Amino acid sequence: MARMVFCAKLQRELPGLERPPFPGDLGQRIYDSISQTAWAMWPAQERIIMNHYGLNMADPAARKLVMEQMEQFFFGEGAQMPEGWTPPAPGGKGGGAAPSKGGAAPRRK
Numbered sequence: 001m002a003r004m005v006f007c008a009k010l011q012r013e014l015p016g017l018e019r020p021p022f023p024g025d026l027g028q029r030i031y032d033s034i035s036q037t038a039w040a041m042w043p044a045q046e047r048i049i050m051n052h053y054g055l056n057m058a059d060p061a062a063r064k065l066v067m068e069q070m071e072q073f074f075f076g077e078g079a080q081m082p083e084g085w086t087p088p089a090p091g092g093k094g095g096g097a098a099p100s101k102g103g104a105a106p107r108r109k
Helices: 025-033 036-053 060-075
Strands: 004-007 012-015
Touching (some): 012 036, 025 060, 036 060
Antiparallel strands (some): 004 012
16 A cells, blocks of 8 residues: 655645655655655656756756755645646546646647
8 A cells, every 4th residue: 555645735645655755854855745646747847947047967056956946846835736737547647737728729621
């Protein structure tokens, strides 16, 4: 049976990580309070940050910035997901952002 946590990011009880994702206080805090589902969202956000700032992860200052951004992503003010968001169902179906209103009209043949 999976270890359950009340996820600080998604504001619901979900399966937690099997172990801390990295050593240190933030790694332990993530292990204690972040679900597997929320943790799986981080790599996309991390890529956005790295590309936006042109970070070289060999630079200690870049690693520090990423860690600060990670803490903000999971625990910062307003860190909850948008209204209407649901986690993906088992097997990767469904979930994601709430559908947009309007959208493109379907193509005609």
